[in-house]
Amino acid sequence: MGINKEFLEKALALLPTPAQQTVTVADTVTFSKNGLKITKHPAEDYRLRVLSRGDSICLDFGDHQVGYLHLKLRRVGGHSDAPVPLHIRFAEQPIEFFENPEDYRGAICSGWIQQEFLHVDLVPSELHMPRRYAFRYVKIEVSDISPSFKLAFDEIYCTAVSSADDTVLEPYSYNDELLCRLDKIACRTLHGCMQTVFEDGPKRDRRLWMGDLRLQAQANYETYKNNNLVKACLYLFAALPMPNGQISACLFLEPEIEADDFYMFDYALLYIPTLLDYYNATGDIDTVNELYNSAIKQIGIAEKWIGENGIVIDSEEVGWRFLDWTAELNKQAGSHGVLLYAIKKAIELAKITNDEHTVKLLADKHKKYRKAALDVLWDNDRQLFISGKERQVSFASQVWMVLGGAVEGETASKLLEQIKKQSDAIGMVTPYMYHNYIDALITAGDANKALEVIKSYFGGMAELGADTFWEIYNPENPDESPYGGTIVNSYCHAWSCAPAYFLRKYFSK
């Protein structure tokens, strides 16, 4: 396909330079760990400390920050006659400090561990660290120091960056303290992820992912209303399709603008509802007209994976279908549900652009694939959708069938009750999947049940001290990491901003 230069230029012209804000240290602290429980203790103000070899300070910036660290160093005693090696660690959550980076053996590159080994050649001096970090806590250890002098800090501060403007954020009010707290945490999550693009996580991977963008954009319309940022990202995806025209799964902006090289069946289709959501939030028909073709063609690309029975085939050939981080999840039914959902949303887009021919064509397709789902994937005995030749039962399958309109109303509501009773059902592990689950409950008319899920699932993270919502949260094992260490977990993750969207849209007074 190549790059659509016109779209790319439009996108680049819209990309913001994140605003800067100076944030000072809120508290000097220490942490202790007893079993799984981590306790924060007040400590002597860092400005009063005089540090020798092996001494350290731990700083609390009061809330989750994304930005750059600055240190003003002073010496106590004789002349600084040797470089001072410092070990500086950044943590979104205190648990990260209780893992030794050297012990990390996970699959994901250890380059994501937020730490630096620096040399300060001269003291007094100012140290302006050039790399960006995501953190609430910073630990600075004096690895060694010449016996001639000791180290002290006159001031440590952070230049926080974001494209989310807190001054436009309207307060959320509801007669429930927990919900207000969840909204606040979700807004902070989105705030950290809104940079030059919508990043998936400001600690890691910092990329624009199509699947994450949809959820961030939804939360953005209810909160920071930086609609041009959504528009820029929509143009970026339209500008950089895969060779077959499929919307890319994720994009890099640096060192050069490039799409990653793998195909994602579900993420590509989710471009369609994202464009529709953008129109519904902004009424910007020009953008819809320009990006319409890029969106609609995703249906045809996905249809190549429909088998003779009218269902998305159960094969790795389809490419990566994310749905959730559960390794054992069979993704056939979920993928089919995503396709139905995308067709439903594409019909709305076609109506908006007065493309009557396509409206009819897509309506026929939806009818046909819906029927196939009910014929092939519906297990009448279990009253559930199954997936794959092993006839696997999962939350993901039911959720996407509901969102895709395979079942509706009372039937959908019953289905979402039915899945909860299955002891063999594959559960959900990511807030991304929970977002869609909550959406499905609301779609099925069960808003109150949706609210309960928000309270219990996101409330669980809040209970554990989340300042921002996490990439992964398994209530059974809060410190679980799919990567082999909490030090590479992303504790401020775009796809976890659901509460800000659902609460403000459906549960506000």
Next chain:
Amino acid sequence: MGINKEFLEKALALLPTPAQQTVTVADTVTFSKNGLKITKHPAEDYRLRVLSRGDSICLDFGDHQVGYLHLKLRRVGGHSDAPVPLHIRFAEQPIEFFENPEDYRGAICSGWIQQEFLHVDLVPSELHMPRRYAFRYVKIEVSDISPSFKLAFDEIYCTAVSSADDTVLEPYSYNDELLCRLDKIACRTLHGCMQTVFEDGPKRDRRLWMGDLRLQAQANYETYKNNNLVKACLYLFAALPMPNGQISACLFLEPEIEADDFYMFDYALLYIPTLLDYYNATGDIDTVNELYNSAIKQIGIAEKWIGENGIVIDSEEVGWRFLDWTAELNKQAGSHGVLLYAIKKAIELAKITNDEHTVKLLADKHKKYRKAALDVLWDNDRQLFISGKERQVSFASQVWMVLGGAVEGETASKLLEQIKKQSDAIGMVTPYMYHNYIDALITAGDANKALEVIKSYFGGMAELGADTFWEIYNPENPDESPYGGTIVNSYCHAWSCAPAYFLRKYFSK
């Protein structure tokens, strides 16, 4: 005393900005170690290597360099989707690579270990490392890397810096290949140490020391002739005396100009011959006139430590007297010898400035302290000078008594033979002490013996692969470190440039 601002301004105006030179990699190599023997092997050109996790390259810059490293990085494979942690080590001598920095437990600050742990956020990119290093070899290890891509280097080069101009260096010729080689190594040593000031070592401590300056200036007059650099340093020391007027042992230029806070008996006195040498090399009488008082007053300050017997007292009260790095060395006789030497040189300075009164005064002092040395420290049975109440016998004592003129001519020559026969004599460990030993042999009329010492001692380092001469060299234990690890040893050390001075002055054709 405070700072003499006039002198300081003169000094600062004379300080050079070291010239820059781009140096490319000479060879890609590997090293192996068998017992004490290290062997260098050729390796595939670094530009052809494609590096995965744990891979490394080792570069040979062909000669000792002082400067900054630049890397042009390229990726092979997919987009760079995670920071690449690199471990970069610099070595003056290959032995340093065979020590694990983590095992270092020495007394000197580990901040001097020349290594960095860096993150490269994006590839392709250029990495311009901001800190200065002293090295011939660089080892770069890819500590980890995302499985999406591999790392390659398009180019690695160094911006070498020095205030020594190789174009003014006249070739040294003598009908002896070894001597030509020793001169070359000595010149390279001086070259590395000539920066904004004469540094003691460009790897570590990078400071202007009075004792080192004397020897560097001597070698400079015979080689790079950057006489203004000597002048600047003489003004710096005169500008920043200790509170009692004593010349400081060493100075820092950054982050602010300051003298270190300890007193050194011998180094302060050695300001006098350094000023005299400068005059003899340049004829710059104005500078001598300006700095004369600063120099001459060192005699009076040192005399406060003369005991009733006319000899420098044997006490720690005198402050640090360096002489050599031998812990067991008693420094009484050596200190007395340094005082005699300084007075001898001060007399010459006083003659140059036509200060007849001082000439006479100093001549009387020299006579008096020389007589005291012969009365109190001369052991007639052993035909040697002893030192301290334990009547210790050492090379240092005899050397400084010869340089100070306590004995002369045939007696001096016999004395320097006599000390070699003593099984209990404290030997010499630093090239600094060897420099004075060689000087004493020449003073005693034994130039040929001096040449043999140059050949055997400095030749020993050359034999072991020195590109520059070392801070410490003990022929009995070449890998000895007074600091607890070769990784903090300085292998390019100012006080080791003796061959360039002695060979060019006394042994050239």
